[in-house]
Amino acid sequence: MLMNMKDLLAVAHTNHFAVPAFNISSNMLLTGVMEASEEKSSPVILAIHPAELAFVRPSFIKSAIEEAHKATVPVCIHLDHGSTLEQIMEAIQCGFTSVMMDASTLPLEQNIALCKKVVELAHPINVSVEGELGTIGTTGPEAEAGTDEIIYVNPKDVVTFVEATGVDTLAVAIGTAHGIYPKNKKPELKLELLKEITAKVDIPLVLHGGSANPDEEIAMAVKLGINKINISSDIKDAFYQKCRELLADPVIREPNAIYPPCIDAMKKVAHHKIDLFDAAGKATLY
Numbered sequence: 001m002l003m004n005m006k007d008l009l010a011v012a013h014t015n016h017f018a019v020p021a022f023n024i025s026s027n028m029l030l031t032g033v034m035e036a037s038e039e040k041s042s043p044v045i046l047a048i049h050p051a052e053l054a055f056v057r058p059s060f061i062k063s064a065i066e067e068a069h070k071a072t073v074p075v076c077i078h079l080d081h082g083s084t085l086e087q088i089m090e091a092i093q094c095g096f097t098s099v100m101m102d103a104s105t106l107p108l109e110q111n112i113a114l115c116k117k118v119v120e121l122a123h124p125i126n127v128s129v130e131g132e133l134g135t136i137g138t139t140g141p142e143a144e145a146g147t148d149e150i151i152y153v154n155p156k157d158v159v160t161f162v163e164a165t166g167v168d169t170l171a172v173a174i175g176t177a178h179g180i181y182p183k184n185k186k187p188e189l190k191l192e193l194l195k196e197i198t199a200k201v202d203i204p205l206v207l208h209g210g211s212a213n214p215d216e217e218i219a220m221a222v223k224l225g226i227n228k229i230n231i232s233s234d235i236k237d238a239f240y241q242k243c244r245e246l247l248a249d250p251v252i253r254e255p256n257a258i259y260p261p262c263i264d265a266m267k268k269v270a271h272h273k274i275d276l277f278d279a280a281g282k283a284t285l286y
């Protein structure tokens with residue numbers, strides 16, 4: 001069942017769980033994420049970043065849409081970190097049901113103006129919009145973009161932003177960074193800040209950079225009102241660690257021999273995240 005983000009997260013918001021948004025940028029990751037979600041009866045968000053879209057090409061979205069239509073669980077196809085109106089328009093033309101406009105590094109007024117424009121473009125055609133406030137960190141060049149220093153969201157800006165833009169969901173920077181944390185860098189999730197935000201606005205909130213944070217912190221964030229958590233590095237890491245192991249054999253070369261064990265390895269991580277987010281079995285609520 002293909003849905004937009006607003007309808008998908010409304011159920012999560014009412015029932016206090018978080019839907020995983022897995023970044024998929026290959027057919028193998030799409031297969032693994034769909035299988036894991038169906039096995040756990042969990043709603044799922046297929047997240048694709050503009051750089052990932054450029055790599056897989058728009059025709060890939062047709063496969064994702066077909067998978068979503070035949071799936072037994074609700075599926076949203078979401079543009080992760082769109083940063084220009086051109087990227088947003090391309091995603092909408094490809095058939096995405098949700099887009100993120102990330103103008104979080106711009107001054108608040110410009111962030112509001114851009115997100116408002118995207119809402120005006122997207123809502124009449126039933127596409128949902130995610131905005132971002134504060135800036136999410138990055139852990140290095142292999143991770144998605146972000147700032148070296150995390151700028152925590154200002155709770156006062158949240159009300160202004162949500163009311164002025166009409167966004168359906170909001171990513172809040174509360175201390176996570178994209179990628180996998182190096183040993184000398186410990187994520188510090190400010191859960192008090194999250195409480196302050198949920199006391200002020202009643203829309204589904206999003207946690208980016210959810211890979212490699214301690215499970216207890218993530219579980220607490222879900223209890224406190226996070227309804228979408230982005231996972232990219234953790235599933236890709238599991239997939240390619242397995243891949244490296246298999247490719248030690250110099251003779252192996254058939255994709256259908258190499259990739260199934262890699263898909264199984266990433267599915268284990270996906271299963272764990274679905275349980276951690278309390279999303280298992282929630283497909284029946286739709």
Ligand SMILES: [Zn+2]
Nearest residue numbers: 144208209230
């Ligand atoms: Zn992100």
